[in-house]
Amino acid sequence: MKPTAREDRALPADKLRPRVDVASLPFASTADVPALDALVGQQDALDALAFGLEVRGPGFNLYVAGENASGRTTTVHAHVGRLAAACPVPLDWVYVHNFAAPDQPLALSMPAGQAAGFARAMETFIRDTGLAIRRALDSEDHDRRRRAELDAFASTRRKVFDELGATARELGFRVDIAPGRVTSVPMVEGEPITAERFDAMSDEARADLTRRTEQFELPLSAAVRRLRQIEIEEDERRLVFDREAAKGIIDPMLAELRGHYTDQPELLSHLARVGDDLTERASSFATPAPVAGDDDEVAVNEEAAEDAAESTAGALARYRVNVLIEHGGASGAPVIVERHPTPENLAGRIDYRMTANGLVADFLQIRPGSLHRANGGFLVLRASDLEQTEAAWPVLKRALLGPEIRIEASDGGAALPATTLRPTPIPLDLKVVLIGTEEVYQLLFELDPDFRDLFKVKVEFAPDVPWSEEATRLCAAFLSRCVRDRSLLPLDAGAIARTIEHASRIAGDSERISVRLGELADLATEASFWASKASRPQVTRADVERALHARHARSGLLERRLRAEMTRRTVLVQTAGEVLGQVNGLAVVELGDSRFAVPSRITATVSPGRGTLLSVDGAADLSGPFHDKAVLILLGYLARTYGRGSPLTLAGTLAFEQSYSAVEGDSASLAELLSLLSALSDVPLDQGIAVTGAVDQRGQIEPVGEVTRKVEGFFAACRAAGLDGRQGVIVPAPNSVHLVLDEEVVEAVRAGRFHVWTVRTVDEALALMTEREAGEPTPEGEYPPESVHGRALAKLRRFGQQLAALRGAER
Numbered sequence: 001m002k003p004t005a006r007e008d009r010a011l012p013a014d015k016l017r018p019r020v021d022v023a024s025l026p027f028a029s030t031a032d033v034p035a036l037d038a039l040v041g042q043q044d045a046l047d048a049l050a051f052g053l054e055v056r057g058p059g060f061n062l063y064v065a066g067e068n069a070s071g072r073t074t075t076v077h078a079h080v081g082r083l084a085a086a087c088p089v090p091l092d093w094v095y096v097h098n099f100a101a102p103d104q105p106l107a108l109s110m111p112a113g114q115a116a117g118f119a120r121a122m123e124t125f126i127r128d129t130g131l132a133i134r135r136a137l138d139s140e141d142h143d144r145r146r147r148a149e150l151d152a153f154a155s156t157r158r159k160v161f162d163e164l165g166a167t168a169r170e171l172g173f174r175v176d177i178a179p180g181r182v183t184s185v186p187m188v189e190g191e192p193i194t195a196e197r198f199d200a201m202s203d204e205a206r207a208d209l210t211r212r213t214e215q216f217e218l219p220l221s222a223a224v225r226r227l228r229q230i231e232i233e234e235d236e237r238r239l240v241f242d243r244e245a246a247k248g249i250i251d252p253m254l255a256e257l258r259g260h261y262t263d264q265p266e267l268l269s270h271l272a273r274v275g276d277d278l279t280e281r282a283s284s285f286a287t288p289a290p291v292a293g294d295d296d297e298v299a300v301n302e303e304a305a306e307d308a309a310e311s312t313a314g315a316l317a318r319y320r321v322n323v324l325i326e327h328g329g330a331s332g333a334p335v336i337v338e339r340h341p342t343p344e345n346l347a348g349r350i351d352y353r354m355t356a357n358g359l360v361a362d363f364l365q366i367r368p369g370s371l372h373r374a375n376g377g378f379l380v381l382r383a384s385d386l387e388q389t390e391a392a393w394p395v396l397k398r399a400l401l402g403p404e405i406r407i408e409a410s411d412g413g414a415a416l417p418a419t420t421l422r423p424t425p426i427p428l429d430l431k432v433v434l435i436g437t438e439e440v441y442q443l444l445f446e447l448d449p450d451f452r453d454l455f456k457v458k459v460e461f462a463p464d465v466p467w468s469e470e471a472t473r474l475c476a477a478f479l480s481r482c483v484r485d486r487s488l489l490p491l492d493a494g495a496i497a498r499t500i501e502h503a504s505r506i507a508g509d510s511e512r513i514s515v516r517l518g519e520l521a522d523l524a525t526e527a528s529f530w531a532s533k534a535s536r537p538q539v540t541r542a543d544v545e546r547a548l549h550a551r552h553a554r555s556g557l558l559e560r561r562l563r564a565e566m567t568r569r570t571v572l573v574q575t576a577g578e579v580l581g582q583v584n585g586l587a588v589v590e591l592g593d594s595r596f597a598v599p600s601r602i603t604a605t606v607s608p609g610r611g612t613l614l615s616v617d618g619a620a621d622l623s624g625p626f627h628d629k630a631v632l633i634l635l636g637y638l639a640r641t642y643g644r645g646s647p648l649t650l651a652g653t654l655a656f657e658q659s660y661s662a663v664e665g666d667s668a669s670l671a672e673l674l675s676l677l678s679a680l681s682d683v684p685l686d687q688g689i690a691v692t693g694a695v696d697q698r699g700q701i702e703p704v705g706e707v708t709r710k711v712e713g714f715f716a717a718c719r720a721a722g723l724d725g726r727q728g729v730i731v732p733a734p735n736s737v738h739l740v741l742d743e744e745v746v747e748a749v750r751a752g753r754f755h756v757w758t759v760r761t762v763d764e765a766l767a768l769m770t771e772r773e774a775g776e777p778t779p780e781g782e783y784p785p786e787s788v789h790g791r792a793l794a795k796l797r798r799f800g801q802q803l804a805a806l807r808g809a810e811r
Helices: 005-009 043-054 074-087 115-138 139-171 196-199 203-261 267-282 302-317 344-347 368-373 383-388 392-401 436-446 449-452 470-486 493-507 516-534 539-552 556-568 625-642 667-680 706-723 731-739 744-749 762-770 787-809
Strands: 062-065 092-096 108-109 171-180 182-187 322-325 335-338 353-357 358-360 378-382 431-436 457-460 464-466 513-514 582-591 594-608 612-615 650-656 690-691 728-734 755-759
Touching: 005 762, 043 062, 043 074, 043 431, 043 457, 062 436, 074 335, 074 378, 074 431, 092 115, 092 594, 108 139, 108 267, 115 139, 115 203, 115 267, 115 322, 139 171, 139 203, 171 203, 182 203, 196 383, 196 625, 203 267, 322 368, 344 368, 344 392, 368 378, 378 383, 378 449, 383 392, 383 431, 383 436, 392 449, 431 731, 436 449, 470 493, 470 516, 493 513, 493 516, 493 539, 556 582, 556 594, 556 706, 582 706, 594 706, 594 787, 612 625, 625 667, 625 787, 650 667, 667 690, 667 762, 667 787, 690 762, 706 728, 706 731, 728 731, 728 762, 731 755, 755 762
Parallel strands: 062 431, 062 457, 335 378, 378 431, 582 690, 612 650, 690 728, 728 755
Antiparallel strands: 092 108, 092 322, 171 182, 353 358, 464 513, 582 594, 594 650
16 A cells, blocks of 8 residues: 555654664773863864964964864863973063163063063162162262362362452452352442442442442353352262262172173163163262251251152162063963953053152053963963953954054043153064854954954864764763763763763754763763762763753743643644644744744735735844745745746735744745645645745755754644644755654654654645645646645636736726
8 A cells, every 4th residue: 555645754763863872882881981181073173273383474373163162162272281381481571761762661581580580680789789879979988089079179169259359349349159149249438338328328429339330240240150160060070970989889780790691682781771870870879968957056857868768769760670571480381361351451551650740650560461471372362252342352463463562551541641651562472372153253354354364274163073983982081081070970871872862962963963062061060960869879861861851941931931821822823623824833942041942823815916925024024034035935936836827816925923023034934835825725734733944946845954943842832732643743854864852752753643754845745734636737837626736726817817807897
């Protein structure tokens, strides 16, 4: 007896879910399997990663693309860590004062591990040198030699005073001399002229006084200029004398320091500038001279001395060293993982301090970023972290294009900085590993031309691999590592088999298994918990099943509520009987970590028209472009099937009933077409069968996504309403390999209480839904009268006659 369409197209139960033969596994538990410290089936990715990390050249940074929990991050860290350990330790970097341009601190490099020692040596040098200079300049011997050196200036000054005094006496004046000031006082009879005496003077006497005053102004001005010149020369000589004394102290101490760095010319040049600057500023180290007290006793002005000491400490700060990066005790190149890549965290920053003059900064307040710390090694970033900080990508890009690290001064917040620094940039030599998704890679590649020049190595981690004995062995080895690293109970062979079967479900393919290892590790952790609660020494298959059920229960509230509404008939879904122009489509609902499918009623109406097909959802702006395209394809199918001899005389409408969100995609196009053909042919459709699949204009069925969840979603609805043995789901034949159904569904199929059918054409689907022939066309485009297509064509012709009669009546 020839099998019916439903019997012929039904999938057997053993084709609905892949299974691992526990008896074929060469181990009893994870205790028998060596732990895997690599990936499962990602050899291409590992080869690309090794190449990208080792190749040298501009722009050979890496973008590691893959899904979350695929093991990409762990693998990157492991490979980078191993390679970095074999690389040389990079240079240390310090910032020092720039004596030529104080607003541009100098960056100096030195061999690894020397920066901190150099900074300490400079601190000691500054302290000891400053103290030695102060003692020398404050010593009685230095003061005595300095006075002797300056005695000639005192003699010259006295001579000028004497000559000026003699001239003043001749002209009737007295000269008063005070620090920084020389004044003349007119005299009469040995007494200064008072205002009263001036008023009492005769006109001749006043004229004579004026004449003598004008006559004295010339020698007085000349004397003042001469005294000022003597003072300048004396000060200059005093400074030279102090500098010579200081140089005798600085040079030998500096020579000792320079002896430790003879192989570093840039550092030696800086030390030479330090010596020159210290010598130039030697006099500032001396203790302030004493001042006279109110009782004419000489006293030291303690406040002035403290101010001078503070000023000296500030002056000495310019000789200190800001250790930016120091690799003392390090082995290998640095590996830096930056989780918060702000511009400051990447390229460093300049801290400001508040003073009476506003916000100020100096080279000692320069702070490093992750680019500095990773320089000479590896910097690992997540693309998602860069996306969250708007200015981070431009900063990273500028640094790599440089290649140099340039610290930009911030604006100091709300206040305007009184000083702005522009530190000299540091050469950049590192490897950046950017970890992200394929979507972000494509976005950067298309929108930023520099990206393809800066990240020339792409590493692609596949989401799944072919299911093979080797893949099974590697999965078991990975689970063994999870047991070791997470201190879990060992998994027995049944638990390993069930976990691998779940990996196939994650992949959505019965011939592949997912390598999103993070999910498998979490499942093993949860199963170990339930085994422990049951006081079992090992994790069994039942524990894995319980973990999966518990996981579903934790995130399945929305699904349970929707199914309850279907049971209460507030959401209308019919799973038995026949209805004209109506079919059960299947919609996938995704909310956070919850993904499930529910039936969705699709209805169609037809009337005489001029070959139009209206999507109600599209007209209400509740459909996307892919769904709109699918509706146009349906119109093309109708024209090809029924419009050979005459134009289509149809006005059809399609609607997703009780749908309050946007419809997108083409996976419902087969269901829409079946409802439309049912309305055209007046042949009802079986409501116990749900449909998913895309259609092309030639009536071929194309694969769609999420078929496993769609089958399970309709099964749940039928189970709630009552299984009658006739219910099932039609899926595209190419999707049969994507079915990884729940065990309950498989058992229902095995018992004949539920079915899964595959179709390759619209006609096969029609035969299943109507249990009658779809109809084969003759060369003239005619169909058997009682076939579905024959009945549909007959109605279209009646529509044409009605339209013709209407046009005639109008004429």
